Amino acid sequence: MKQVLQNPKTGEVRVVEVPPPTAQRGRLLIRTAASLISAGTERMTVELGQKSLLGKARERPDLVRQVIQKAKNEGLWQTVRAVQARLASSTALGYSAAGTVVAVGDDVTEFRVGDRVACAGAGFASHAEMLAVPKNLCARVPANVSFEQAAFGTLGAIALQGVRLAEPTLGEAVVVIGLGLLGQLTVQLLKANGCRVFGLDLEASKVALARSLGADDGAVINAETKRAVLDWSRGRGADAVLITAATSSNEPIEFAGEVARLRGRVVAVGLVGMNVPRKVYYEKELSLVVSRSYGPGRYDPEYEERGHDYPFAYVRWTEGRNLEAFLDLVAEGRIDLDPLITHRFKIEEAEAAYRLIAGERREPYLGILLQYDEARPIARRVEVTAARKAPTTRQVRVGLIGAGNYARTMLLPALQAAGMEFHAVATASGVSARDVAERYGFRYCVASADEILNDDQIDLVVVATRHDLHAELARRALECNRHIFVEKPLALDDEQLNGVVASAARSSAQLMVGFNRRFSPLARAAKEFFEARREPLSILYRVSAGRLPREHWTQDPREGGGRIIGEVCHFIDLMQFLTGALPVRVYAEEIETRNHEIVCEDSVFITIRFSDGSNGCIAYLSEGDRALPKERIEIFGQGRTFVLDDFRSARAYYRGRERKMRLRSQDKGQWEQAKALRAMLVEGRPAPITLAELEATTRATFRIRDALRWRRPMEL
Numbered sequence: 197m198k199q200v201l202q203n204p205k206t207g208e209v210r211v212v213e214v215p216p217p218t219a220q221r222g223r224l225l226i227r228t229a230a231s232l233i234s235a236g237t238e239r240m241t242v243e244l245g246q247k248s249l250l251g252k253a254r255e256r257p258d259l260v261r262q263v264i265q266k267a268k269n270e271g272l273w274q275t276v277r278a279v280q281a282r283l284a285s286s287t288a289l290g291y292s293a294a295g296t297v298v299a300v301g302d303d304v305t306e307f308r309v310g311d312r313v314a315c316a317g318a319g320f321a322s323h324a325e326m327l328a329v330p331k332n333l334c335a336r337v338p339a340n341v342s343f344e345q346a347a348f349g350t351l352g353a354i355a356l357q358g359v360r361l362a363e364p365t366l367g368e369a370v371v372v373i374g375l376g377l378l379g380q381l382t383v384q385l386l387k388a389n390g391c392r393v394f395g396l397d398l399e400a401s402k403v404a405l406a407r408s409l410g411a412d413d414g415a416v417i418n419a420e421t422k423r424a425v426l427d428w429s430r431g432r433g434a435d436a437v438l439i440t441a442a443t444s445s446n447e448p449i450e451f452a453g454e455v456a457r458l459r460g461r462v463v464a465v466g467l468v469g470m471n472v473p474r475k476v477y478y479e480k481e482l483s484l485v486v487s488r489s490y491g492p493g494r495y496d497p498e499y500e501e502r503g504h505d506y507p508f509a510y511v512r513w514t515e516g517r518n519l520e521a522f523l524d525l526v527a528e529g530r531i532d533l534d535p536l537i538t539h540r541f542k543i544e545e546a547e548a549a550y551r552l553i554a555g556e557r558r559e560p561y562l563g564i565l566l567q568y569d570e571a572r573p574i575a576r577r578v579e580v581t582a583a584r585k586a587p588t589t590r591q592v593r594v595g596l597i598g599a600g601n602y603a604r605t606m607l608l609p610a611l612q613a614a615g616m617e618f619h620a621v622a623t624a625s626g627v628s629a630r631d632v633a634e635r636y637g638f639r640y641c642v643a644s645a646d647e648i649l650n651d652d653q654i655d656l657v658v659v660a661t662r663h664d665l666h667a668e669l670a671r672r673a674l675e676c677n678r679h680i681f682v683e684k685p686l687a688l689d690d691e692q693l694n695g696v697v698a699s700a701a702r703s704s705a706q707l708m709v710g711f712n713r714r715f716s717p718l719a720r721a722a723k724e725f726f727e728a729r730r731e732p733l734s735i736l737y738r739v740s741a742g743r744l745p746r747e748h749w750t751q752d753p754r755e756g757g758g759r760i761i762g763e764v765c766h767f768i769d770l771m772q773f774l775t776g777a778l779p780v781r782v783y784a785e786e787i788e789t790r791n792h793e794i795v796c797e798d799s800v801f802i803t804i805r806f807s808d809g810s811n812g813c814i815a816y817l818s819e820g821d822r823a824l825p826k827e828r829i830e831i832f833g834q835g836r837t838f839v840l841d842d843f844r845s846a847r848a849y850y851r852g853r854e855r856k857m858r859l860r861s862q863d864k865g866q867w868e869q870a871k872a873l874r875a876m877l878v879e880g881r882p883a884p885i886t887l888a889e890l891e892a893t894t895r896a897t898f899r900i901r902d903a904l905r906w907r908r909p910m911e912l
Contacts, residue, residue: 199324201286215626215643217328219299229343231293236442290323292350314349335520338527352522353490355381358465366390374441375402433457536563595654598661614870667692674703688757714773715865732809733833777808
């Protein structure tokens with residue numbers, strides 16, 4: 197399908213063929229009929245993308261600080277690789293569209309195939325022929341509203357939320373600063389609410405348009421504007437001022453304070469300078485509110501992505517219900533959208549539309565619509581590179597499912613360095629599949645995992661999706677007798693794990709999980725240091741994990757499973773490797789706090805007894821400072837001590853002597869793991885991690901959570 201993407205490194209906007217998305221759980225699959233370019237927001241996005249790296253750094257100093265900290269902790273080379281991967285990931289443009297539902301995912305009962313819908317959301321309602329949009333970000337389109345009109349829905353919801361926050365009452369005098377698309381919609385919504393409206397802009401044509409759409413008066417901003425507003429408001433000042441401009445200037449927020457009445461309301465809807473002048477706001481006792489986009493639910497993953505709606509009786513207006521209300525106003529004829537449409541482009545011509553808003557074409561614009569041919573056939577598979585010649589040596593053809601940040605920055609470079617041949621890639625969105633296919637030379641990209649599992653040319657399936665899909669994809673690959681590499685964790689519960697283990701036992705294919713730390717050169721050095729031991733080991737493993745918000749997908753029980761299952765498995769596997777023994781009993785204690793932002797089980801002490809008598813203690817701590825290197829391991833046994841610091845350096849102690857080791861950069865074993873994986877497949881070597889070890893590590897994480905729940909040690 198065709199989709200509008202921006203290259204974040206160069207800022208170039210182009211129309212690209214990408215695989216269409218699939219109908220995921222909780223989402224609608226929509227065939228797009230029209231989408232609206234939000235000239236203000238999208239122009240700023242494009243302009244930021246076109247800046248140099250220095251310019252981007254000036255705009256986002258917070259990201260610069262993150263990069264510097266990452267370089268300190270993990271080394272320059274890994275940081276450069278991560279930044280390069282980020283800059284190679286295309287940005288999907290657009291967030292307001294309309295079309296027809298062609299499929300619905302699981303857990304969707306509110307919509308049916310054939311429904312006409314408007315949809316919202318950056319990353320969801322993009323400029324693309326097919327969209328997969330969460331159900332709470334969709335609303336049915338009334339029969340007498342066209343797709344072009346419905347494509348204004350998101351902008352209408354944003355304007356409506358700003359009006360709601362202003363709390364206008366019948367007959368109040370309201371000033372709207374900035375008469376772009378958002379401002380023109382705001383003017384009409386205020387008139388529908390029975391207000392008197394005064395519009396302000398820098399362009400006379402936009403003031404005239406606002407008057408034609410119902411504004412009682414208006415003016416071009418100049419030295420006389422304040423007097424004009426006061427005269428219009430009968431000397432009282434505006435009851436409310438809505439700022440719908442898009443500028444870094446502080447003038448709108450200053451001017452709003454000057455024209456508002458005593459104890460008036462100011463609502464900032466657009467992205468403007470926010471250096472609030474205290475004197476005027478204090479003396480008038482003004483109320484200032486910053487409107488957060490479409491309404492309640494915005495930026496809440498539970499609402500937007502997981503489909504958990506707010507109770508109607510307690511939250512009357514949400515993102516979705518604002519979208520619905522705006523469409524109703526259009527259907528009733530209270531909002532006139534036709535005068536706002538200045539340009540229409542076919543999706544194939546979208547690059548010209550972005551040249552227009554970038555100022556390359558000297559002509560005025562307001563509402564810019566992209567049109568789509570709903571009857572055009574859409575291929576599910578996009579060929580990226582030509583078929584290769586038959587290799588002279590045995591190759592391992594890789595089919596990748598999922599291509600998140602870790603896969604792009606660590607996993608794929610390691611597999612490439614090991615000599616793997618990249619054949620096919622599938623991701624849910626299709627955009628990342630195309631990016632990864634182009635960057636790493638995959639032959640084709642798709643959005644459905646089925647195409648990877650059913651391709652007989654693939655030797656190794658690599659799963660790097662979100663955690664909830666790992667077990668099912670691993671089981672299906674094994675049942676097809678296809679070798680499988682799964683990023684951790686292997687499963688989220690005992691039932692999933694039992695299914696994978698049973699399939700692995702029956703299959704002729706090999707299963708491997710991405711427990712990479714045991715392949716680190718320093719971990720191998722620690723193993724060799726204690727090779728001749730006859731006594732148990734005592735291992736202290738401290739992890740400064742850093743806080744993840746409760747709303748993050750890894751914390752969701754169904755999708756991520758939590759951090760004990762999702763990350764602590766790494767540390768259990770390394771202890772297994774060092775002791776050469778399976779875990780047999782676990783116990784854990786978490787912190788207790790009334791602070792709802794803190795996930796208690798993310799700060800936990802875990803003790804593990806192994807079958808050879810060794811003990812392990814994992815201190816997994818999320819409430820420390822991120823400047824502290826993440827991992828430190830201290831190993832004691834038979835008169836020896838080995839200390840490993842964040843896989844960058846180590847010290848070995850024996851007979852009163854210290855031996856130091858230091859690597860050029862952090863090495864957690866990903867490269868050696870990839871080599872071992874290739875050797876397993878090409879040379880027929882045994883799996884470097886046995887099925888029993890994979891099962892024991894994964895099951896130990898389940899029992900740790902049981903220990904927290906039941907407050908007692910748990911046997912495996």
